Amino acid sequence: MKLIHHVTTTVVDIRRETSRITVYELADPDGWDLPPFTPGSHIDVFLDDRTARQYSLCGPFSRPDRYRIAVQREDAGRGGSRAIHEGWTLGTIVPVSLPRNTFHMDHGHMGDGAEHRILAAGGIGITPIIAMAEALAGSGASFELHYAARSPEEAAFRDALEGGPFSDRVTFHYSEGQHGKGHGGKRAGRLDLSGLLAAAAPGTHTYICGPKPMIDEARDFAEATGRDDIHLEQFGTHATITPGAETAYTVDLARSGGSVEVAVGQTMLEALRQAGVEIAASCHAGVCTSCKTRYLAGSPLHKDLVMSPADRREFVTPCVSEVMGARIVLDL
Ligand code: FES
Incomplete structure (x- = not known):
């Protein structure tokens, strides 16, 4: 089955952020505005007819004609990020999906009702978080941003976070290297996520995007405390999933009345x-x-x-x- 794309874009800007992270700006080839998106949204980027990768949109909200994505080169990954780093140049045509949001931050008048928001990012997880920060800063909402990275050299968007309009709300947490003094933002040691969550005042909502250990820690904390004001998105584990059944099973279709056998090594999707x-x-x-x-x-x-967890009780x-x-x- 062929993947269907919805928006044709072209690469109009390429900027190296760190030794592994490059930021690309995509635009309509004729300069039209692109379909709008909300903070936390991602797009599927189609590398060929059958291969898509998801990237969070990091903004810019000031440019409705641009999508900005940050791509971290994963040499041990499935090859998508390498293909982008090695293959994309200015003018490369890139088909993408419409923006989708599975990591909502409802900060409008129908929003989460938060009086304050903590945004926490680990590594490349900064990409949706920086879009959220930009939106919150633009609407004058109360927030703080914690960014955990191995070292200043590996922190993406450091210039924007240190020198931008909300640098006074940013704390960098470096686990290695010289913490040094930047132009703005505070410096602290390794991020104590559970401590941060435990200290959050009532009425605070927390949005976290990072690698699996960070998300596991936050999920364990939320489950142990019954807190429903912690919102999570995980990055960095795509390569560890090996789809395909380990034992065969049957899928019964309630509405159509049929049954489908899923063989060992097959995914439920393939069998269906x-x-x-x-x-x-x-x-x-x-x-x-x-x-x-x-x-x-x-x-x-x-x-x-x-x-x-609530979705998992209903959906697969x-x-x-x-x-x-x-x-x-x-x-x-
Ligand atoms: S196709 Fe994306 S979650 Fe299944």
């Missing part, structure tokens, strides 16, 4: 599509939720990286998730 069941999918990695499907019985073995992502036991009943 082979059987002619129409099901949307984009990332094939458990991050975009476009394949999210309601289940009515059975116990999924969730392997997505983004769904909340057939592109990566499996089943504990012999059957699952989907609302299809």
